[in-house]
Amino acid sequence: MNQTRANITIGRTVCPHDCPSACALDVELLDDDRIGRIRGARDNSYTLGVICEKVARYAERFHHPDRLLHPLKRRGPKGTGDFVRISWEEALDLTATAFTTAERDHGAESVWPFYFAGTMGLVMRDGIERLRNAKGYSGMYATYCTPLSWAGYYAGVGRLTGVDPREMRHSDLIVVWGGNPVNTQVNVMTHVGIARKTRGAKLACVDVYDTGTMKQADIKLLIRPGTDGALACAVMHVLFRDGYADREYLHRYTDCPDAFERHLDDKTPQWASRICDIPATEIEAFAALIGATPRSFFRIGYGFTRSRNGAVNIHAVSSIPAVTGAWRHQGGGALHTNSGLYKWDKTLIEGRDAGVAPARMLDQSRIGAVLLGDPHDLQGGPPVKAMLIQNTNPASVAPDQTSVKRGLARDDLFVCVHEQFMTETARYADVVLPATMFLEHDDVYQGGGHQHILLGRRLVPPAGECRSNHEVISAIADRVGATHRGFAMTPRDIIEATLAASHRPGLDRLEVDGWLDVQTDFATAHNLDGFGHPDGKYHFKPDWQQTAAYLGTRTLGPWEALPPFPDHCSLIEDATDEYPFRLATSPARTFLNSTFNETATSKTREGRPTVMVHPADLTALGLTSGDKVKLGSARGEVTLHCRANEGQRRGVLIAESIWPNDAHEDGCGINTLTGADQSAPAGGGSFHDNRVWIRKA
Ligand SMILES: Nc1nc2c(c(=O)[nH]1)N[C@H]1C(S)=C(S)[C@@H](COP(=O)(O)OP(=O)(O)OC[C@H]3O[C@@H](n4cnc5c(=O)[nH]c(N)nc54)[C@H](O)[C@@H]3O)O[C@H]1N2
Ligand SMILES: Nc1nc2c(c(=O)[nH]1)N[C@H]1C(S)=C(S)[C@@H](COP(=O)(O)OP(=O)(O)OC[C@H]3O[C@@H](n4cnc5c(=O)[nH]c(N)nc54)[C@H](O)[C@@H]3O)O[C@H]1N2
Ligand code: SF4
Ligand SMILES: [Mo]
Numbered sequence: 001m002n003q004t005r006a007n008i009t010i011g012r013t014v015c016p017h018d019c020p021s022a023c024a025l026d027v028e029l030l031d032d033d034r035i036g037r038i039r040g041a042r043d044n045s046y047t048l049g050v051i052c053e054k055v056a057r058y059a060e061r062f063h064h065p066d067r068l069l070h071p072l073k074r075r076g077p078k079g080t081g082d083f084v085r086i087s088w089e090e091a092l093d094l095t096a097t098a099f100t101t102a103e104r105d106h107g108a109e110s111v112w113p114f115y116f117a118g119t120m121g122l123v124m125r126d127g128i129e130r131l132r133n134a135k136g137y138s139g140m141y142a143t144y145c146t147p148l149s150w151a152g153y154y155a156g157v158g159r160l161t162g163v164d165p166r167e168m169r170h171s172d173l174i175v176v177w178g179g180n181p182v183n184t185q186v187n188v189m190t191h192v193g194i195a196r197k198t199r200g201a202k203l204a205c206v207d208v209y210d211t212g213t214m215k216q217a218d219i220k221l222l223i224r225p226g227t228d229g230a231l232a233c234a235v236m237h238v239l240f241r242d243g244y245a246d247r248e249y250l251h252r253y254t255d256c257p258d259a260f261e262r263h264l265d266d267k268t269p270q271w272a273s274r275i276c277d278i279p280a281t282e283i284e285a286f287a288a289l290i291g292a293t294p295r296s297f298f299r300i301g302y303g304f305t306r307s308r309n310g311a312v313n314i315h316a317v318s319s320i321p322a323v324t325g326a327w328r329h330q331g332g333g334a335l336h337t338n339s340g341l342y343k344w345d346k347t348l349i350e351g352r353d354a355g356v357a358p359a360r361m362l363d364q365s366r367i368g369a370v371l372l373g374d375p376h377d378l379q380g381g382p383p384v385k386a387m388l389i390q391n392t393n394p395a396s397v398a399p400d401q402t403s404v405k406r407g408l409a410r411d412d413l414f415v416c417v418h419e420q421f422m423t424e425t426a427r428y429a430d431v432v433l434p435a436t437m438f439l440e441h442d443d444v445y446q447g448g449g450h451q452h453i454l455l456g457r458r459l460v461p462p463a464g465e466c467r468s469n470h471e472v473i474s475a476i477a478d479r480v481g482a483t484h485r486g487f488a489m490t491p492r493d494i495i496e497a498t499l500a501a502s503h504r505p506g507l508d509r510l511e512v513d514g515w516l517d518v519q520t521d522f523a524t525a526h527n528l529d530g531f532g533h534p535d536g537k538y539h540f541k542p543d544w545q546q547t548a549a550y551l552g553t554r555t556l557g558p559w560e561a562l563p564p565f566p567d568h569c570s571l572i573e574d575a576t577d578e579y580p581f582r583l584a585t586s587p588a589r590t591f592l593n594s595t596f597n598e599t600a601t602s603k604t605r606e607g608r609p610t611v612m613v614h615p616a617d618l619t620a621l622g623l624t625s626g627d628k629v630k631l632g633s634a635r636g637e638v639t640l641h642c643r644a645n646e647g648q649r650r651g652v653l654i655a656e657s658i659w660p661n662d663a664h665e666d667g668c669g670i671n672t673l674t675g676a677d678q679s680a681p682a683g684g685g686s687f688h689d690n691r692v693w694i695r696k697a
Contacts (some may be wrong), residue, residue, distance in 0.1 A: 002029065002459075011459035012041065012514050015055050016124075016438035017592050018117035018145075020337065020449030021185045023047045023055070024515055027439065033460045035059050035439060040187075044515060045166060046450040052186045054590050060599045061437075068419055068426075068434035069464025078409045081427040088465065088475075091416075091431050095388070096479030098414035098430070102385035103480075108136040109359045110385040114367070116144060118391035118420075118595065121443025121456055122349055122498070123491045124469040128390055130351030131473050132359070134482035138384065139361040141683065144397065146337075147551055148684035149305035152314035153336045154550055155542035156322065158532025162335030163297065163327075164519050165450055168195045170331030171297040173289060175204045177317050178228060179301015182212030183589040185449055188299060189213070195331075202293075204286065206231065206304070208584050208688075209612065209654045210647025219286060223276040224649050225582050225688055226307040230568035232316035234272030234280075235287040237264045239323050244291025246325030253531065253538055254322050260540040263565045275568050277649045291324060295331035303586060307689035308557075308679045309569035315542055316566030322538040327526045335449070340532075341518060342446045342453065345501035348494060351484045361553070365676050365685050368400045371407025386414040388476065390435070390469050395424035396594040396661055396669055399685055400676035402636050418472050421598050424661050424669070434466040441468040442491045444498070444510075451519040455495075455510040470494075540565055544681035557680035571680065572689050579633065579691035581653045583611075585670050586688065588656040597660050609663050609670070611694070612645035612654040621694065628697040631655075633690050636672035639665035639697050653694065657687075665697075 003010045009029040014022060024044035028036030038058050042049035071091035076082025086094075102110045113132045119125050132139060150160060168174055168191040181188035195201035204219035205211070206228065214220050223231055239245050240261050250257035269280035269287075276283075290296050298321055305314045318334060326332035347353050360379050362370050370377045371384055378384075398404050408415060408428035417429035426432050440463065443456040462468075467475075474487040486494060496507045510516060523529050530536025544562060548555045563569050575582055587593070590602040597603065611631060618625060625644035630637050631653070640655065648654055661669035671687075679686050 008036065011457065013439065013459055014445045014454040014456040015051065016119040016121055016443070016445065016456060017055070017595065018120055019185055019592065020447065021047070021187045022120065022445050022447040022450070022452070022454060023051045023187065024454055025051065025055070027459055029459060033463070035062055035460065041514070044452070045517070046187060046447065046452060048187070048190050050187055050190045054592065054596050054602060057601060060601055061596065062439065064598065066421060066598060067463060068421060068432065069466065070434055071465070072432040074430050078428045079405065081422060083432060088467070091433055092475050092479060094431050095416040096476055098386045099476070099480050102414070106382040106385050109138045110382040111135070111137040111387070112140070112362060112384045113137055113388045114140055114364070114392065114394070115390045116142065116364070116392035119438060119443070119469070120445055121438070122344065122346070122445070123443050123494050124441060125391060126346060126349050127470050127473045127486070128388065130349065130354070130484055130486050131477055131482055133351040133354040134356060134477065134484045135480065136356040136359050138359050138381070140364050141361040141553055143363055143365040143683040144685050145302065146684070147682045148310035148679055149302050149314050149336060151544070151547050151551060151682045152305060152311035153300070153318050155311070155315050155544065155547045156318040156539055157527065158539065160337050160340030161520070161525065162338065163333040163525050165191055165299070165335055167331050168192060168297055169198060171195050171201050171295045172199060172331070173202045173204065173293040173296040175206070175290070175296060175298045176213055176217070177206045177298060177300050178304025179299065180207065180211040180213045180303065180586065182216070184587050188449065202289070204289070208648060208652060209586070209645065211586070212589065214647070219289065221278060221282060221286060222647065222649065223278055224652060225584050226309055226313070226572040227276040227568065228304050228313040229309060229316040229566055230272040230275040231283065232313070232320060233264060233267035233566055233568070234269045234283045235290060235320060236323050237267045238269065238284060238287035239291050240264060242288070242291060245323050249325030249328065250323065253527070255535070255537040255539045256541055260565055290320065294324070294326060294329045296321065296324065296326045297331055298334040300334055300336040303688060306685055306687045308571040308573070308686045310679065310684065310686065311681055312562055312567065312569040319538070319540055319566050322540070328528065330522070333526050337448050338451055339448055341451055341520065343502065345498065347501065348486050348497050351486055354484050363678065363683055365399055365683065366678070367394050367398050368403025368407050368676060371410060371413065372403055385412065388416050388418065389425060390418045393423040393425045393594045395428060396658055397671065398676070399671055399674040399687065400635055401669055401671040403676070418469065423594065433472055434464060436462045436466045436468045440466065441470070442495065444495045452515045452517055453504065453510070454515040548682040551682045553682050555681050556683040557678040559681035562680055573691040575651060575691050579693050581651055581692050581694055583631065583653040583655060583673065583690040583692045584688035585655050585657040585674065591658060594658045594660070597658065606656070606659070609640035609659045610643050610655065611640050612648060613642050613694070614648055614650045614652070615644040615646060617650055618642065618644055623696060629694055630697045631673060631692045631694050633673040633692045635675060636668060638668050638670055638672050642694070653692065
């Protein structure tokens with residue numbers, strides 16, 4: 001229901017972006033189709049009235065003069081962005097004809113619907129799966145973001161849930177490990193702030209540079225990228241050594257505490273100090289604080305898992321509260337994601353009951369290799385001849401950018417991109433379709449970092465000729481002869497039916513309240529009735545094959561080289577003489593992956609593409625802060641400017657991302673440097689694990 005404040009109508013909806021906060025929003029509706037300021041809903045117990053600055057000024061993106069407003073057909077060469085306007089009829093016919101021709105000549109698996117999380121709405125994001133399931137098109141195994149972290153957390157805990165983040169108000173120590181919520185999910189800081197104010201809680205932060213979160217922390221651990229496993233092991237070594245391990249808890253709730261304790265015997269702070277490049281005394285003090293603070297809350301981020309050893313590292317970090325028994329206490333335990341809380345029945349949304357034999361799954365992060373016909377990636381099946389791309393911008397965000405661009409530029413490949421802006425990917429399309437934004441369609445959302453199901457309402461009519469993902473999927477389905485009842489339903493009908501199938505209250509409840517708090521009880525959230533594995537124990541000894549199966553894949557990458565227990569795993573791209581630096585490409589505050597990098601305010605805030613370098617390294621390299629530099633990896637070269645930064649280890653480079661490709665010289669974006677090799681045990685982007693050289697441009 002819309003409300004009125006100071007004569008301005010306020011509409012309530014949800015932020016759709018790929019962010020664990022999934023904020024409940026109050027939107028100023030200035031007239032029938034213009035929005036004003038956006039604020040966080042004060043009455044949502046997680047949002048608490050706070051949202052990030054980029055969404056607060058969403059009007060800048062929503063009413064952007066460069067928004068796509070009508071369908072386009074390519075006129076110039078692929079990648080150049082030379083298009084002419086066409087009608088929806090023509091655009092859909094061209095797309096359907098290309099799909100039908102590919103299917104006829106090469107089989108249904110030669111069509112590859114490709115998507116990610118531009119919107120997190122379940123109907124608009126996942127509806128594309130219904131099209132592929134109804135046709136037997138190739139599937140996509142989503143690996144940009146979560147497989148490394150989910151594998152490692154699941155291997156230990158046995159489920160993808162954690163402690164209610166609102167419990168932080170009862171915490172005495174909050175450890176933000178490998179995440180930067182000041183940039184990436186600001187609401188965590190609201191709840192940290194409450195704990196600090198009301199209880200004097202301490203904030204500890206583990207990162208590879210002095211992020212906004214690190215700057216606010218009482219305890220700062222500034223380590224080398226990819227060494228979190230070593231730090232966590234040394235912390236646990238001290239916990240066992242100094243009597244902080246809760247042995248009664250360990251024997252009741254964990255799989256093999258004695259073997260694990262012996263394994264940690266030589267994982268001393270001195271050992272970790274050499275790997276992490278921090279003083280052993282800092283590790284001792286950190287461990288003692290964790291040991292002495294029963295109410296320690298581990299808020300475990302994604303960033304530190306974007307390394308080839310990321311699954312091992314997050315498993316190691318998740319093991320710490322299992323050693324201290326922090327899970328027992330209010331305000332103690334861990335949260336990585338609550339994705340496992342919702343238990344949606346997605347049969348209707350994804351058309352899982354379409355009755356067509358399942359097709360091969362192609363690795364999302366390997367899009368370059370797939371399009372270039374790598375036989376290993378194609379798994380003995382046909383080449384990809386036609387694509388529909390929704391909700392993602394692979395020519396910017398996917399690793400190994402050079403291959404992605406070469407693949408997309410193939411003359412014998414048909415690509416339809418459904419987008420809000422003329423992204424790097426859209427420039428390679430044969431047909432571009434204009435997409436609605438979240439304020440123009442209905443959907444339902446879940447909080448990855450909290451515990452709400454939220455209703456996203458359509459508040460204004462679509463701009464120009466924009467159509468929603470659901471409309472486009474249904475129109476293509478109609479033309480290619482894909483049948484499923486979902487294509488004829490409205491988004492609201494689909495939401496209603498999905499809520500019912502998932503045993504949740506109906507849409508009328510969501511209509512009134514705006515959201516539903518689905519938090520489980522204390523004992524369940526704290527795993528006090530047992531962890532998620534069949535034996536009810538926390539597993540110090542991971543079963544990576546079972547973990548990969550849980551994630552819906554077989555083991556990928558060099559998984560047999562993973563250590564049997566938490567450890568420092570050396571699978572990362574360690575520096576060499578040729579590539580002496582380690583580069584992390586951490587998220588910039590006012591971009592969200594490649595979204596918002598089209599807004600002037602974000603670009604102004606971020607300045608220009610920059611790599612931060614330790615001042616001593618700059619001197620040794622003969623560089624001055626502000627110089628134009630080139631970075632090179634085995635994959636390619638990128639041009640940007642350097643800036644001195646004391647707050648990182650020597651030998652480490654940080655390039656906050658993701659800038660538009662053409663903000664760099666030659667249009668080569670930061671992912672020209674990153675690798676698309678599959679990480680163990682189940683794939684996943686290792687965006688912060690790059691060995692590179694740096695020199696003056
Ligand atoms: N402003 C903004 N917000 C975002 C995003 C964005 O791009 N920009 N992206 C959204 C998405 S898709 C996601 S998945 C989430 C992710 O949000 P987070 O969980 O916060 O993860 P990241 O942002 O990838 O990285 C967080 C931090 O990890 C650090 N890091 C990198 N390597 C290591 C390492 O080896 N060890 C340690 N300890 N730290 C390391 C990085 O420097 C960075 O500061 O954020 C979402 N929110
Ligand atoms: N170097 C480096 N690369 C990274 C990362 C990093 O930290 N460093 N992070 C990685 C991570 S964690 C992730 S999740 C990926 C994310 O990568 P992407 O999922 O590609 O995320 P975005 O760049 O935000 O692109 C989303 C696109 O969807 C469009 N969109 C939004 N809503 C809708 C809609 O309703 N319909 C349609 N059709 N389109 C819509 C937006 O306009 C935008 O262009 O990037 C990865 N790439
Ligand atoms: S913090 Fe995240 S969920 Fe909240 S408004 Fe910003 S991008 Fe959206
Ligand atoms: Mo992500």
